[in-house]
Amino acid sequence: MDWKRKFSLNTIRKKMLFSFLLAMVMMGFVSAYMSINSSNFLQKIDSMFYSSIIYQDVKLHLEQAEKNLALYIQTKDSDYLNDYILHSEMLEQSGQTLEKELGTRNPFKINKINNLIETFTESSNRAVYARRGRDINTSRENYVEAHSTARYIMEEIEKLNLEQLETNTQYYLALSRNMAKVQKVNGIMIVDSIVLGAIIILYITYKMTDPIIKLSHSAEEISKGNFETEEVMVSSKDEIKVMAEAFNKMKESIRNYIKALHSKAETEAKLMEKEMQNLKMQTLLNDAQLQALQSQINPHFLFNTLNAGVQLSMLEGADKTTYFLENIAAVFRYNVRELDQKVTLKDEINSVRAYLDLMKVRFGEDIKVIEKIEDSEMLDMHMPPLILQPIVENSCIHGIGEKENGGTISISIRQTAEYGIIKIEDDGVGMDEETIHAIFEEASKQEVPFTKPKKGHTTGIGINNVIQRLRLFYKTDDVISFDSTKGEGTKAVIKIPLKLEEQSNVQINHSG
DSSP: OHHHHHHSOOSHHHHHHHHHHHHHHHHHHHHHHHHHHHHHHHHHHHHHHHHHHHHHHHHHHHHHHHHHHHHHHHHOOHHHHHHHHHHHHHHHHHHHHHHHHHTTTSHHHHHHHHHHHHHHHHHHHHHHHHHHTTOHHHHHHHHHHHHHHHHHHHHHHHHHHHHHHHHHHHHHHHHHHHHHHHHHHHHHHHHHHHHHHHHHHHHHHHHHHHHHHHHHHHHHHHHTTOOOOOOOOOOSOSHHHHHHHHHHHHHHHHHHHHHHHHHHHHHHHHHHHHHHHHHHHHHHHHHHHHHHHHHSSOHHHHHHHHHHHHHHHHHSOHHHHHHHHHHHHHHHHHHTSOTTSOEEHHHHHHHHHHHHHHHHHHHGGGEEEEEEESOGGGGGOEEOSSSHHHHHHHIIIIIITTSTTOEEEEEEEEEOSSEEEEEEEEOSSOOOHHHHHHHHHHHTSSOOOOOOOOTTOSSSOOHHHHHHHHHHHHTOSTTEEEEEETTTEEEEEEEEEHHHHHHHHHHHHHHO
């Protein structure tokens, strides 16, 4: 198992070494094959001309031996004798070489040539001996015999040369054809080795560089802030795969970290927003409560209501006076309660009823009140305190109170699929669009200042404060609207989201 792992291509270094060694082995194989073919061709060429060289050596030494023999016989010069002896010995050696190297090709003719060389040598030696003995005639006779033998040797050598030439010609033609085939094979092998080597190098290079290119592209995308790129997949088992896996893990870690930071930032932003809303609501409630506690009740209102109570007590019995004073106490008690606590719609309606009873005493039959509650279950809905009374008070003071013949205030409560609808209508003097727009624009500001209570108002809580507290409580701007026509009256519509009301009830039940 260790050997298998040791020799597997699981690293870049091993892959590069393998590709280079494979290319070198292929080129070396092609070179060796070409070298062997060239060597065989040269050897065959040498063998073709080797016999001719041997034949040429025999002819050369034979001519020189005969020439020096003739000169010695004519001049009796020892130098010619020494040259004769040297070439005669060389001739015998050439004959031996001829028999040794070429004896198997044409043994009969080679043997004949060697016999003729021996005859020539013997005749030549007798001619030398006769010349030394000053026997000129015998010497010449032996020379003539040696010369004739030399002619026979030359003829046989020429015959062998011609036969060898014919053989070499045929052999050369066949060798040339084979060499052409070898050259084609060599060319094919060279082209194949180059193509195969290029394919191997390109494949290894692509396999190594492709994941690196993918890594670089993915890194470039990450540098641009795009962490949603596809993971870099590497099939090989080498350092690049380790890099790719580490890169993918790093990218996932960074992405998760950034998501966690975003989630944390969003959570902190939501908490900060909720905290700011709570702080704003608490500020509004504290200001409203402080204003209510400071003013307690408008002196002018107190004077009018008490004066009406005195007159009523003089004209009628104590029961009505007691009822009147109880309504005053109920209004006072509701107005000075803790404003940061939720109340039910029923509490708001009861407070409005007590207030309207006081207004009926003050204005008499000039004010008529109509209540229409379609769904009594809605009375258990929760809402901020002192919402309906400021709206009804605004209708009494600024709507109906400014008309000579009085008017009617209508309060209706109904439920739709998504909202609980509270509608307060009057047929008073009404408002124009600019006044309504100014009310909502003032309510959209960060802070709504409290003013001193106007004449006839019980508290300093105005419509602006009511709008802001409703928006903060229900977390939506579309919670209250006004529809008014100058001279025809005003309609205020409060839409309470039922989903938010259900969540509020669940929280109250859990806390209970």
